[in-house]
Amino acid sequence: MLETLRSIGYTLDTAVADIIDNSIAAGATEVQLEMVWQGRQSTLTIADNGRGMDAEQLREAMRLGSRHPGQVRHRDDLGRFGLGLKTASFSQCRRFTVLSKPKGGEVTYRCWDLDYVNETKAWNLLCHVSDEDLITQLAAQPQGTIVFWENMDRLVGDLKAGSEKHEAVFGRYVRLVEHHLAMVFHRYLEDGGLSIYVNGDKLAPWNPFLTAEPSTQRLPEEALFSGQVIIRPYILPHHRRLSHPDLFDQAGGLRGWNAHQGFYIYRNRRLLVAGDWLGLFRREEHCKLARIMVDLPNTLDDAWQIDIRKAQSFPPATLQNDFRRIGTLARTRAVEVYRARGRKLKHTHSIGFTPVWQENIRLGQRHYTINRQHPLVKDVLDKAQGQSSAILHAVLRMLEETIPVPLIVLSEAEKPREQAMPYENVSDQEILPLIQDMFCDFRAAGRSAAEVRQLLLNMEPFNYFPHLIDKLTD
Incomplete structure (x- = not known):
C-alpha cells in the first residue's frame, strides 16, 4: 500500500x-x-x-x-x-x-x-x-x-x-x-x-495577475453559487504597456505566457489550479493575456473534485455555463489587447471599423484576404484599367495565397517582443502626407471634416495615429 x-x-x-x-x-x-x-x-x-x-x-x-x-x-x-x-x-x-x-x-x-x-x-x-x-x-x-x-x-x-x-x-x-x-x-x-x-x-510573491500594473484591466467581479464562488477576471497588459521590460519574462513564469492563461482556482487563498481553461476552451496564442481568479471556500471540495494533491479542480456542471460565459468575455477582451499590441486605439472593433486584412472561410479552410473595400485599396483598384487592373488583382491574390502564417505564428509565440507595429519606427513626417491625402479625398467627396476624422479613426492602419488625425486641415 x-x-x-x-x-x-x-x-x-x-x-x-x-x-x-x-x-x-x-x-x-x-x-x-x-x-x-x-x-x-x-x-x-x-x-x-x-x-x-x-x-x-x-x-x-x-x-x-x-x-x-x-x-x-x-x-x-x-x-x-x-x-x-x-x-x-x-x-x-x-x-x-x-x-x-x-x-x-x-x-x-x-x-x-x-x-x-x-x-x-x-x-x-x-x-x-x-x-x-x-x-x-x-x-x-x-x-x-x-x-x-x-x-x-x-x-x-x-x-x-x-x-x-x-x-x-x-x-x-x-x-x-x-x-x-x-x-x-x-x-x-x-x-x-x-x-x-x-x-x-526569502521568496518574493509571484502574482499572476500583475495587479500593480496600471494597464492591467479588471473586468467586473461576479459572485456565483449563492455568493460562495467569487470570480475576478483580469486582462494583462500587452508587453509594450508594461512599466518595466523585465516584467514580461517574470509574468511568463517558468512555463511561459501561453501556459499561464485561463482560470486560477484558489481555496482559502491557496492556489490549486494555475492557469487552465478547465476543458471549456483551448489554449490560444491570442488569449494568453486572459487570467481569471476564482475563490472557493473549503466547504466545496466535493463539488469541485479537489484531489489529494490539491493540484486539480473542476467546476460543477451547474456552473459551467457561467464559466464559459465569463471565459468568453475575458478571451474576447484579451484578443482585442493582443491584436492592438498595447496601443491605445480610437476604436473598439465596432461597426464601421475598416481593417486591411479579413479572415474568410473557403471550403472549410481559413484564408486571409486583403479588404477590397478598404478606401486606399478600393481607390487604387478603381483607377487601374485594362491589363493593369488584371495584373493588380493577380498581385493581390498572390500576396493573399502566400502569407507565411505558420512562420508568423511561430515567431510571435517565440519572440513576441520582436514583432513590429504597423509603421513602427517610421517618422510622423512620412505618415502624415498619406493621412492628409486620404482626408482631402474624403472631403472632396462631400464629407464633413468631423465625419472624415471619425472615418479615419476607424480605419486600419490610421487608427494607430490619432495624434496625427487631430492635426489634419482642409
Whole structure:
C-alpha cells in the first residue's frame, strides 16, 4: 500500500507545497526550506514556527487517513484527507522524519521508513532521527515542526555528488520549487502573514495577475453559487504597456505566457489550479493575456473534485455555463489587447471599423484576404484599367495565397517582443502626407471634416495615429 501511495501523482514542487499547507494550518508565520545537495545523500528539510504537536498528536498526524474527508473543518484549514503529509513525503523519499514541539513542551519525533516496513512487514513508526542537529535546532525554538526527507530516490535517482552536471540538475529542481511556492502562496506572502525562505533566501510573491500594473484591466467581479464562488477576471497588459521590460519574462513564469492563461482556482487563498481553461476552451496564442481568479471556500471540495494533491479542480456542471460565459468575455477582451499590441486605439472593433486584412472561410479552410473595400485599396483598384487592373488583382491574390502564417505564428509565440507595429519606427513626417491625402479625398467627396476624422479613426492602419488625425486641415 505504501509503495502504491508513492505513485499518487505528486511532483517535487506540489509535494513541498502540501507540506507547507500543514505549516499554515498550524499558524506558522515563517517556513524555512533547505535543499542540500549531496548526491544520493541529498536531503530536504522544511521547518516552521507553527503551534507544534505533542507525542500523541504527532503519532496521529503520522497515521494514514488520519481524518475523514467529509468532516467539518476550520474555514482556514488547507487539508482534507489526512494523507498529505504522508503521501507527499513518500512520493519523494523512502524515509521521512517529523519532529515537533508544542509551546511549553518537549521535542518529540517519529519516522516512517519504507525499507523498514518492507523488511518487518509491520506498520511500525520509528522513534528515530538520523540528524540529531535537528533536535537541537527545534529545542531552541518556542514551538514548531520540522519535516526531514532523506533517501530521496525519486528526486536524486542516479545523480552523483561531485558531478557539476548533476548538481546543476538539482539546482533546477530548487528553482522549480521556488517558483511554485511563490505562485501557490503568493497571497499569503503579499499580505505579510507568511514568509518562506529557500536555502536562506526569502521568496518574493509571484502574482499572476500583475495587479500593480496600471494597464492591467479588471473586468467586473461576479459572485456565483449563492455568493460562495467569487470570480475576478483580469486582462494583462500587452508587453509594450508594461512599466518595466523585465516584467514580461517574470509574468511568463517558468512555463511561459501561453501556459499561464485561463482560470486560477484558489481555496482559502491557496492556489490549486494555475492557469487552465478547465476543458471549456483551448489554449490560444491570442488569449494568453486572459487570467481569471476564482475563490472557493473549503466547504466545496466535493463539488469541485479537489484531489489529494490539491493540484486539480473542476467546476460543477451547474456552473459551467457561467464559466464559459465569463471565459468568453475575458478571451474576447484579451484578443482585442493582443491584436492592438498595447496601443491605445480610437476604436473598439465596432461597426464601421475598416481593417486591411479579413479572415474568410473557403471550403472549410481559413484564408486571409486583403479588404477590397478598404478606401486606399478600393481607390487604387478603381483607377487601374485594362491589363493593369488584371495584373493588380493577380498581385493581390498572390500576396493573399502566400502569407507565411505558420512562420508568423511561430515567431510571435517565440519572440513576441520582436514583432513590429504597423509603421513602427517610421517618422510622423512620412505618415502624415498619406493621412492628409486620404482626408482631402474624403472631403472632396462631400464629407464633413468631423465625419472624415471619425472615418479615419476607424480605419486600419490610421487608427494607430490619432495624434496625427487631430492635426489634419482642409
